[in-house]
Amino acid sequence: MSIFNELQTSLEEAISIKHGKAQASRTTRHEVADVKAIRAALHVSQAEFAKAMGTSVDTVKSWETKRRNPTGLAAKVLATIQDNPAYFSELSSH
Incomplete structure (x- = not known):
């Protein structure tokens, strides 16, 4: 065919x-990651989190208030961080 x-x-x-x-x-x-809980567990600000994720603070705020859901690569990265918080340190160092 x-x-x-x-x-x-x-x-x-x-x-x-x-x-x-x-x-x-x-x-x-797919389970939508709880971005606010992830960020709180990491003890980082919205600005630090946004920088590591390569997105804007406004986007992080939208995810945290559930106005928008992370999609694509962002959703996969968040799932990885949720499963392995140490990955955030590696991500934020780049």
Whole structure:
């Protein structure tokens, strides 16, 4: 099967699921990290945390107040820090 045919089949399946004609074969859910708790456990300011994460203080504030959720690489880095707080020291040294 060509890549085009695979994509076409996948899109047709997605449309069927959206219209309630089919059930999703799997659902993936990710736990959203508690950024405020992570930062508090590390004893760092929002500014220090933002710098280490390569983001703005406003973004950290948005994560902490749950106005926005971290996505992509930020979510993965936060999950890593949550599992292994020592990783933050390594991250902040760069």
